[in-house]
Amino acid sequence: MEVHYNIDQLPSFNNVVLTIGTFDGVHHGHRIILEQIVKKAKEINGESVLMTFEPHPRQVVFPNDDTLKIISTLPEKIKLLETTKIDHLIVYPFSVEFSQINPALYIEEVLIKKIKAKHIIIGYDHKFGLNRSGDINFLKEYAAKGHFTVEEISEQQIDQLKVSSSKIRQHLLNGEIEKANIQLQHPYVITGVIKRGLNLAGSLGYPTANIKIENYHKLIPAHGTYAARCILSGELYEGMVYIGKGKTLQKEDRLSIEMNIFHSFDQPFYKEHLEIHLLKFIRTDQIFDSKEELLYNIHTDKAECQNYFNLEMSERPKCTIAVLNWNGRKHLQEYIGSLINSSKDNFDLVVIDNGSTDDSVQFIKNNYPSVEIIQLSENYGFAQGYNEGLKQIKTKYIALVNSDIRGTKHWVDPIIALMESDHNIGATQPKILSDLNKSTFEYAGASGGYMDTYGYPFCRGRVFDNCENDHGQYDTTEEIFWATGAAIVVRNDIFKLLNGFDGDFFAHMEEVDLCWRIKKLGYSIMVQPTSLVYHLGGGTLNYNTPNKTFLNFRNNWWMLQKNLEVSRTRVFLVRIILDIVFLFLNLVKGKWSHTKSIVRALKSAYSHRSEMASRRRINGYSQNRYKTNENLNGMHAILSPWRYFVLGKKTYNQIIK
Secondary structure (H helix, E strand, O other): OEEEOOHHHOOOOOOEEEEEOOOOOOOHHHHHHHHHHHHHHHHOOOEEEEEEEEOOHHHHHOOOOOOOOEOOOHHHHHHHHOOOOOOEEEEEEOOHHHHOOOHHHHHHHHHHHHOOEEEEEEEOOOOEOHHHOEOHHHHHHHHHOOOOEEEEEOHHHHHHHOOOHHHHHHHHHOOOHHHHHHHHOOOEEEEEEEEOOOOOOHHHOOOOEEEEOOOOOEOOOOOEEEEEEEEEOOEEEEEEEEEEOOOOOOOOOOOEEEEEEOOOOOOOOOOOEEEEEEEEEEEEOOOOOOHHHHHHHHHHHHHHHHHHHHHHHHHOOOEEEEEEEOOOHHHHHHHHHHHOOOOOOOEEEEEEEEOOOOOHHHHHHHHOOOOEEEEEOOOOHHHHHHHHHHHHOOOOEEEEEOOOEEEOOOOHHHHHHHHHHOOOEEEEEEEEEEOOOOOEEOOOOOOOEEEEOOOOEEEOOEEOOEEOEOOOOOOOOEEEOEOOOOEEEEEHHHHHHOOOOOHHHOOOOHHHHHHHHHHHOOOEEEEEEEEEEEEOOOOOOOOOOHHHHHHHHHHHHHHHHHHOOOOHHHHHHHHHHHHHHHHHHHHHOOOHHHHHHHHHHHHHHHHOHHHHHHOOOEOOEOOOOOOOHHHOOOEEOOOHHHHHHHOOOOOHHHHOO
């Protein structure tokens, strides 16, 4: 999602499908509307656009009215909208002058001239312009003149949503956080900067992170104690939050929002950003007769919060972390220990041994007796090796992890939480940095995989051989086209439905092929950068070997032959030309073995073309069941080799523009 703050400097959109509103809270009803504009944009080969306003119009029109409190600040709203599939967000600065604009001028200058809307989806009661005189009928008059088309969200449709920002605000003010979260479909978020407090809670043995709310209009829920999670420095923690004025310990009439995190830190985090997710209301704010009585109640609050998290964890579905091994004693010795603390929840850690001839199996038995070993009779390769080993796995989620992955503590948890929040997510990967240079994205996956329309994969953080330094530029949770096989969490039932990886791929690009098939069944692929792992890379097959060149060229062709459904002739023609160019470049450089590998790959692609095309029908699901690849999110309508090698665009942000 691209965010635009200047209405006069918008890019040239294509067939804009537009909706307009404050979208405060980005709740369930809002998401249904956004799904409609995304769907319509796909139907007309266009782009989905939301125009929202900052500040909230009521704060401008009624500046002396403090009764309206916003559910989401602008940064919070943007982060929530990034979890949707809209292409663009326009943040329009709302002012007194804008509130008095003539409705006709607003439509002509903003909607038609600047945004160039082709289709508008709007609520039946939407008002705009001077004295709110513009409405749906006003828009329909312009639609009749052919400027755009209008789709009205009827009163009945809105009533069916049974969700409104005002209802959510009331739930929050009543301390009914769980009811609010159900309607929001996400935890209520409070963000702020950690400030130095009076250390009153710390003196009782419960140090807290006190936050400063920067937006005066942010809605503060009912005072009291809550079970909560927080994101601090990219890590997810559990704890309890106190909202109130602390009258037991202080006489000042000063509101405090502070979180006791159930984790010990070596140093304070003053001036760090803290994102709090409120989950359960524990008790109302009270004034106690003594510190002892207060301390007793804090003890009780913590016990109740921990009980809440323990109950939640016991109900969370289990995940199996599966590591495929072939003669990898060295990597197992270095990396398997880091996977022991991959989750707070109960999970299974399994090593699938692909017919190893070294002592790696004995090493696991001697040093990690709790790790289950599934021994295969021969080396099936990466793809079929996983297929064979995972036949015995029954958990809801499976995390496929290379033997040279260094896991960070609880890296699986944010991924499982994301996939539990949206059952339309088929697979998710973490952010992957290099284990050799921990400030650099790793080649295999970086912060999510994408593809151009000619079948060339690239990543947020890695384009061809250029791996960017990580400075948080790709830390948003995004829908991607493919997730890396180095560390991918996939729903077990979907994996089994599609018969897993294509075993004939042996290794390389089998995960791209799998993700493409998952997306064609209607599921999304995500990257969750809150989750972080480190990858050595090239641990099983060096990136520069002729065999890898063969597998990459051949498997890429096979993947296209299996999955591409439109513009096949054009894509194949461009690809064969470019592959011949790469062949001659290797020839000129004296890379004879790589040249031979490309020739072998092209021969194999040609000889197996009919067989690969026949695999477009899987488990009875014909291509008619699949969505066409033209509308698959994460596939960019570009020729990335041209942009990279000729135009010199080396980073993800450069290559897609």
